[in-house]
Amino acid sequence: MSDDTAMARETVLGLDIGGTKMAAALVSADGTILTGDLIRTPAGDADEVFAALGELITRVRGDSSPLAVGIGSAGPLDQQHGLVSPVNIPGWRNFPLVDRVRALTGDVPVTLGMDGHCFALGEFWSGAGRDADTLLGIVVSTGVGGGLVVDGKPLIGQSGNAAHIGHVVVDQDGESCACGSYGCVEAYASGPRMVARAKRRGWRTDEDVDAAVLAADAAAGDELALATFDDGAQALAAGIVATAVTVDLTTVVIGGGVAKAGPVLFDPVQAWVKKLAQLPFVAELTVEPAQLDNAGLLGAAHQAWAALT
Incomplete structure (x- = not known):
């Protein structure tokens, strides 16, 4: 135009x-x-x-x-x-x-x-969440952000920081996070942290590579890359299920640069969600890729x- x-x-x-x-x-x-x-x-x-x-x-x-x-x-x-x-x-x-x-x-x-609130609101307005009344939106990129839309309205919180899922602690004895805490979702699932973890395991140690390369290697069957994505997926799933049982929701939409990995990310996330979401009211919890760029x-x-x- x-x-x-x-x-x-x-x-x-x-x-x-x-x-x-x-x-x-x-x-x-x-x-x-x-x-x-x-x-x-x-x-x-x-x-x-x-x-x-x-x-x-x-x-x-x-x-x-x-x-x-x-x-x-x-x-x-x-x-x-x-x-x-x-x-x-x-x-x-x-x-x-x-x-x-x-x-x-x-x-x-x-x-x-x-940004996570805006992502969730955008997907609710005209993307993958447009048929849901309540949804959790997650952005997996340099960090991990999130946002909630509850009964058609964004849940902002008193300070504007509600649904900061990237800093939900999923392992209290886990790795340090940039926020100052330990074992946050972001410490395992963000693109840079996954790359760093894979390198510590021996993956492409002498190369300047990013999460897109890690995803391509995982898609090609590289065991270290697959294990790293599984770690990130487990952390994401733990944060998702914790949020779902708190807010009572069944729809989750994930976007961001790391989400472009496709099945390499979504398959293990969905498997971990199924394993962790055992209460009846979250048994049908669905995780979908974002529809909007x-x-x-x-x-x-x-x-x-x-x-x-």
């Missing part, structure tokens, strides 16, 4: 900010992305990271005037004060993201939500549209 057409329609600006990439898009009220772009999240101090985001926002906005801005950011965050301290963006600690974005975009409503952006935009009603 041309920029002129995008400018002629009412839009909101959606932002999806994570440790690997930052994305922005103008989104219409029916969930159509009119124009968008993404960049790699740079390393650096707070201002360097925001400068890259600011350039992205300016490029995507062009001459348009979005009615509101919705931000989905890696957490934790302080929703009340508009501050973010993403575990996987070291440069931002209590960073005033809402105020800084508002200074760029003008006096319009600016909403802030965790941009669920976080759409969920952030959904937040922005909701702020206008």
